[in-house]
Amino acid sequence: MTAPLPAFWAVIPAAGVGARMAADRPKQYLQLGGRTIIEHSLDCFLGHPTLKGVVVSIAADDPYWPGLACANDARIQRAAGGRERADSVLNALLLLHAQGAADGDWVLVHDAARPNLARSDLDRLLAELADDAVGGLLAVPARDTLKRADSNGRVSATVDRSTIWQAFTPQMFRLGALHRALAECLVSDVTVTDEASAMEWSGLAPRLVEGRSDNIKVTRPEDLEWLRQRWSARG
Numbered sequence: 161m162t163a164p165l166p167a168f169w170a171v172i173p174a175a176g177v178g179a180r181m182a183a184d185r186p187k188q189y190l191q192l193g194g195r196t197i198i199e200h201s202l203d204c205f206l207g208h209p210t211l212k213g214v215v216v217s218i219a220a221d222d223p224y225w226p227g228l229a230c231a232n233d234a235r236i237q238r239a240a241g242g243r244e245r246a247d248s249v250l251n252a253l254l255l256l257h258a259q260g261a262a263d264g265d266w267v268l269v270h271d272a273a274r275p276n277l278a279r280s281d282l283d284r285l286l287a288e289l290a291d292d293a294v295g296g297l298l299a300v301p302a303r304d305t306l307k308r309a310d311s312n313g314r315v316s317a318t319v320d321r322s323t324i325w326q327a328f329t330p331q332m333f334r335l336g337a338l339h340r341a342l343a344e345c346l347v348s349d350v351t352v353t354d355e356a357s358a359m360e361w362s363g364l365a366p367r368l369v370e371g372r373s374d375n376i377k378v379t380r381p382e383d384l385e386w387l388r389q390r391w392s393a394r395g
Contacts, residue, residue, distance in 0.1 A: 165286040166266050169212050169256055169335070170205040173248035174198055174272035175219040175241020187378055188272040189224040193391050197378055199230055200275030204282055205268070206235065212265070215255055216272075217241045217248035246342050246352055253339045263336025266295075269355050270330040273378040276387060277330070281371040285332055288369050295333035296367030297356050298375065299325040325368050328375050331355040333366070 174188050181187040188198040198216075205211055218225050219241040225231050231238075237259075239252040249269055256267070268285070270277065281298055289296050306319040333341075333355060341358040345351075352358045356366045378384050 163287070163290065165210050165283060166290045167210045167212050168266040168268050168286065168332070169261060170214040170330070171249055171252040171256075171267055171269045172198070172201065172214065172216045172272050173241070173245050173252070173269070174216050174225075175222075175248050176245070176272070181378070181381060181384075185224060186222075187384075190378070190384060192275060192384065192387055196224075196228060197275045197384075198272045199228060201270060201272055201277070202230055202236070204277045204279055205270070206230075206233065207279070208282065210286070211235070212261075213237065215239050215252035217252050244351070245354070246346060246358065249355060250339065250342045250346065253335060253342070256335060257339070261335055263334065263339075265335045266332055267335045267338060268330035268332045269338075271377050274329055274375060275378070276390075277375050278372050281375060282330065284371065285330060285369050289332050289367060292367055294359065294364045294366055295331075295337070296369055297331035297354075298328040298371035299368045300328065300371060300373045301325055303373075327354055327356060328371055328377075329354070331366070333359060337362075337364075 177186050183190055189196045192200060205214055214236045216236055217239045230236060237255060239255045242248045242251055285298055302321040302324040306321050306324060307315045308317040308319055310316040331354060338355055341362040345358045345361055350361055359366050376383055
């Protein structure tokens, strides 16, 4: 018999502006398949039976979020977005703590601009990390040959790709441990670009759970175009 999947909170940091998209609004509010990217990013969580709730960290002056239908979903709470991703995630964790969430609760942090998360990947992450002492993240092994560059933009070495993985989201950790790790990084002025990095800086080793390679983050215009073409081909 398959073990039941653990209950979890979802946190979506969504205060970024996405400058590389060169768009008239933050990338999470660009259209994909008739809805915004962030709505698609939320869908996989809102349709999951073990979801306890979602916190979306939004910039104070964000004019787009209030106009979305999901902004009125009772399962979604809004936290203040911060200057950096770590600030936004920490604000969301503080909100969960204030409302009675326990240190031992699982929290899944997912990029607002990663709209193609498959339900099978979400379930695999939950199943494989349910009893893990640290937690972990979805990731994919590197497929291409990797080069290390010098300061002049020339190749200085070829990197052994057999030990290299590309980090995706969701990233899944216990609320208390993640809270402490992020807070320690911020106090120590350590810059981290994802939650796993904060846990690593705390001396822990998150587990890598292999997921689908099409769980891409929309960073550049060609990413969005690729998704539009892929979704159009579905039918």
